[in-house]
Amino acid sequence: MTALMSAKIRLNQLQDGLRTKRFGRKILFYHKTGSTNDWAKELARCGTREGTVVIAETQTNGRGRLDRKWVSPIGGLWFSLILRLELHPSEALKLTFVAGLAVAKVLHDMFDLRVETKWPNDVLVKGRKICGILTEMNTTGETVNFVVVGVGVNTNFDVEKTFQEPLKRTATSLENELGRKVRLEELFKSLLEELENLYDHFTKEGFDSILKEWKSYASFLGHQVEITGPAGKLSGLALDVNNDGVLILKLEDGRMRHVFVGDISLQVQ
Numbered sequence: 001m002t003a004l005m006s007a008k009i010r011l012n013q014l015q016d017g018l019r020t021k022r023f024g025r026k027i028l029f030y031h032k033t034g035s036t037n038d039w040a041k042e043l044a045r046c047g048t049r050e051g052t053v054v055i056a057e058t059q060t061n062g063r064g065r066l067d068r069k070w071v072s073p074i075g076g077l078w079f080s081l082i083l084r085l086e087l088h089p090s091e092a093l094k095l096t097f098v099a100g101l102a103v104a105k106v107l108h109d110m111f112d113l114r115v116e117t118k119w120p121n122d123v124l125v126k127g128r129k130i131c132g133i134l135t136e137m138n139t140t141g142e143t144v145n146f147v148v149v150g151v152g153v154n155t156n157f158d159v160e161k162t163f164q165e166p167l168k169r170t171a172t173s174l175e176n177e178l179g180r181k182v183r184l185e186e187l188f189k190s191l192l193e194e195l196e197n198l199y200d201h202f203t204k205e206g207f208d209s210i211l212k213e214w215k216s217y218a219s220f221l222g223h224q225v226e227i228t229g230p231a232g233k234l235s236g237l238a239l240d241v242n243n244d245g246v247l248i249l250k251l252e253d254g255r256m257r258h259v260f261v262g263d264i265s266l267q268v269q
């Protein structure tokens with residue numbers, strides 16, 4: 001495979017053999033765009049159907065949570081999926097777990113990698129971030145009009161050469177972990193298939209078994225962690241993630257704390 005083939009996305013192969021009913025049946029492709037989440041939201045606002053995907057080879061304004069920057073060079077897999085489902089706004093976080101589990105399963109099954117899920121929206125390999133998920137929604141009062149789930153997987157590039165400090169130490173890519181490039185289109189199709197599978201399970205059967213499986217990849221549970229959130233830093237034992245996707249932290253003084261938003265870092269003991 002030449003470097004060009006593995007960095008560029010071959011549009012005609014994105015749907016070739018795709019085994020989904022709805023996800024990725026309509027795809028908008030950009031060589032370069034600001035953020036695929038922004039385009040997906042725009043399309044959803046105009047009524048575009050569930051399962052539509054926006055994908056780009058590179059993003060100039062890739063976003064993380066709280067408007068943080070998501071670095072999105074060529075060679076990565078950057079896409080957003082439009083979902084239309086009945087749920088309460090407080091439940092949208094659950095879709096982040098659905099997507100995180102889909103990524104973890106696919107990376108494990110396709111490449112035999114030891115992947116970990118980290119609350120709330122990361123997938124890691126050997127403690128380094130290989131994927132981030134950004135779930136955004138549009139609401140009217142308590143009605144969710146649509147949800148956009150953005151998935152970014154560091155794939156065919158070397159983080160050492162591509163990222164700056166401190167990201168080159170905290171991130172990894174499939175190329176770094178496997179020592180080779182992979183077919184972006186095949187990875188994309190497998191992710192869409194797993195996403196559709198798990199999403200259908202979630203809408204029909206509920207969140208319990210999704211969360212249970214997500215937790216089976218969550219190696220931070222049972223460890224001392226530090227949470228950085230809107231209210232500052234908190235340290236404690238990461239006890240559990242409850243059925244709302246909320247992290248339960250046991251503080252050093254023994255009190256329990258529900259954490260709704262934040263970033264976890266493991267504490268070295």
Ligand code: BT5
Pocket residue numbers: 034035036037038059061062063064065066068069070071072077078079080121122129130131132133134150151152153154167170171172
């Ligand atoms: C995320 O936010 O992890 C969500 C990332 C979602 C990206 C996808 S790509 C397709 C779609 N379109 C978008 O515009 N976004 C979505 P958060 O948990 O807030 O993490 C952001 C932090 O991760 C940054 O502050 C950096 O520290 C780090 N980071 C940035 N780029 C990274 C990368 N490529 N790989 C690993 N870490 C990165």
